Amino acid sequence: MEGAGKDGNPLRNYRIGKTLGIGSFGKVKIAEHISTGHKVAIKILNRRKIRGMEMEEKVKREIKILRLFMHPHIIRLYEVIDTPADIYVVMEYVKSGELFDYIVEKGRLQEEEARRFFQQIISGVEYCHRNMVVHRDLKPENLLLDSKCNVKIADFGLSNVMRDGHFLKTSCGSPNYAAPEVISGKLYAGPEVDVWSCGVILYALLCGTLPFDDENIPNLFKKIKGGIYTLPSHLSGAARDLIPRMLVVDPMKRITIREIREHDWFKIHLPRYLTVPPPDSAQQVKKVDEETLREVIGMGYDKNLLVESIQNRLQNEATVAYYLLLDNRLRTTSGYLGAECQEAMDSSFSNIASYETPSSARGNRQQIFMESPVGLRPHFPAERKWALGLQSRAHPREIMTEVLKALQELNVYWKKIGHYNMKCRWSPGFPGQIHNSTFSAESIENDGLTEKLNIIKFEIQLYKTRDEKYLLDLQRVSGPQLLFLDLCAAFLAQLRVL
Structure with a gap:
């Protein structure tokens, strides 16, 4: 920064x-x-x-x-x-306000208008998931509208940050959009909670009301956990089929983003630029818009430095000007919101592979590995599944027992923050001691000490997957990245059930 x-x-x-x-x-x-x-x-x-x-x-x-x-x-x-x-x-x-206010003002929307909003929301959520990010607080208040009534997903990771298993403690919003597994504190992998929230949003768009609503919070939670809601008779048959598939209480049986894309209701009048999954961020940095590049160079910035900065996603005055100009031009010409978006992108962008060196390309990919919120990731497959971390079919209690044994062997201090979630702190200089969940919270959170020493702070979370497996995820919070990878390797060697 x-x-x-x-x-x-x-x-x-x-x-x-x-x-x-x-x-x-x-x-x-x-x-x-x-x-x-x-x-x-x-x-x-x-x-x-x-x-x-x-x-x-x-x-x-x-x-x-x-x-x-x-x-x-x-x-x-x-x-x-x-x-x-x-x-x-x-x-x-974005000056046109929240989708929430739009729904309040207009009431229930016609299916064509609701579908247009929903298609845009799903495209944005899918992009997040392809880049290993789950929003976890999707609701109309966090969906903004631009001057052309296009949806802009906002407020994830900034004003509404959520920790796994901490929904009721940290969420600033209403639980009306929260999935059953979130309010129940059960294990969940991530993408499924966004699908549920999108289902609630779709219901609100088409019905003008919420599927789960009650002034009494225990009653509200009971309805959500039981999947208790009614479908109005005015909905089309296709909409009546899609909504219940998104609001399935069991996250393992809930429809996926890919299946939503293939649903008949979703595909009606789907704009061409939304017909294919969006590229991930690693692919996008390989393209530069020549017209915008010339405009920024005309402002006095160095061409080679600008291209290198774009390629490596570096932030400086030149790249800020570049992206502001590019986004404004695409908006005013409907460049990436028009039906011909795919052709427009292909013709107006040129590949900057000629500017790219092997080392810089590797550096960019490594940055994505290190800054993404999931550790121990061997590679980025073209078609990602949420099968990251360490997989096991063992019972969760057995897995966590082995985790605690491994942490003790490695002299890692830890603090329990959930049944399957803990904060940890480790340094190669720490003496061997007994570590347990009653260890001082202050020592885990002591940022002043972290800055002075080679201390790794990380979190461990256990998730459940669709195929009845469990994923153990290590997430670095602070400390040297290479030292964290060394710790991950040592931790893996200690585990006996994974």
């Missing part, structure tokens, strides 16, 4: 306007990017508030992930400016 700059003003490249809103971590302001003249929204995240909620490392990690995203239906993050007091997150400005 960049600092404040020579003149001490962290937002020297922006003309700051009015406050758009106030969130749990700080304010959101509208601003104008001085060089390009385009409007942006700047989230000002107060470090003290984030630290007070014990969310600082999580916010940083999720910001790094979001910076990789380039999708027409996900809010674009252009720049992150880090200062001692605040984190400034410069994002795409």
Whole structure:
């Protein structure tokens, strides 16, 4: 992240306007990017508030992930400016408000309009999943509309960060959209919870009400856990088939994103640019728009440095200008929202492989490995499944017993934060001691000590998969990456049931 700059003003490249809103971590302001003249929204995240909620490392990690995203239906993050007091997150400005307000104003939508919104939402969610990110708080309040009524998914990893198994403690939103396995605290792998939330959103679009609603929270949870809701008679047969398949209580039997794409209701009038799954972020960085490149070079920036920065997803003044200009041009020409999007992309983009060196390409791929929120990942297959981490068919209790034995052998301090979730801290210099869940929470969270020593902070989470297996995931929170990989290798060698 960049600092404040020579003149001490962290937002020297922006003309700051009015406050758009106030969130749990700080304010959101509208601003104008001085060089390009385009409007942006700047989230000002107060470090003290984030630290007070014990969310600082999580916010940083999720910001790094979001910076990789380039999708027409996900809010674009252009720049992150880090200062001692605040984190400034410069994002795409969307002025037409929330989908929630749109539904409240219009009531239930006609199926054609609802389907258009739903197709865009599914495309954005699918892109997140292909890049190993689960939103976990999808709801109409987090779906924004641009001036052309196109959906923009927002607020994941920033103002609504959720920890596995901590929904009721950390979510700022309503549980009406939460999947049964989330409110029950059961094991879940991730993508299935987004499918459930999308099902609730689709119901709201088509019916103007929520499928699960009750002022009494225990009654609400009972309805969600039991999958108790009614389908209005005005729904078409295809819609009446799709919604119940998304609102299946058992996440292992719930319809997948791929199956939603293949559903007859979803495929009606599907725009051409949404007919194929979106490319992942690693593929997208290999393309550069020549027209936008020339425009940025004309502003005085070095061509080779700009191309290299785009290729390696580096943040600087030139890349911020590049992406602001590119996104605005594509929006005004319907470049990636029109029916001919695929052809437009192929003709207007040229491959920058000629600028790419083997080392830089490897560096970019390694960055994606290291910053994504799942550890121990050997490769990125072209068609990803959520079968990451260490797999086992053993009983969860047996797996966790072996995990604790391995942690003790490796002198890892740990603190239980759920039946299948724990925070851990390790350093090669720690003496062997007995480590258990009653170990001081302060020692696990002591960031000052972490900064001075080679200390690895990480989390362990056990998930359940569709094929009756369990996945053990190690997620680095802080500390040297290579040291973390060494620890993962030693940890793997200690396990006896996986």
